[in-house]
Amino acid sequence: MAVLVVAGLLLTGLYLLACAVWPYANCDRCDGSGKSRSPSGKKFRNCPRCKGAGRRERLGRRLLNHTNKTR
Structure with missing residues (x-):
């Protein structure tokens, strides 16, 4: 189960980096x-x-822009 969580976080991080x-x-x-x-x-x-x-x-870029605006 922990492997799936780590894999999901890794894929999410890679997607946000690509965005x-x-x-x-x-x-x-x-x-x-x-x-x-x-x-x-x-x-x-x-x-x-x-x-x-x-x-x-x-979508990932919109999320990054939103988090940068709220900081």
Whole structure:
């Protein structure tokens, strides 16, 4: 049981370290292009989720930002 707890803490620490180094991931809705098609499929517009950036902030990075603000 202790091995599972240590492994979980190690994986969580590695994930937070990765979020500190690579804070952004591709947007899920537009697959990183920053564009989404209109319902007819003929026109493009900025993705409403990422606002045309093509990137979103990872959950771990949001947690790190929140803890830094509260300190």
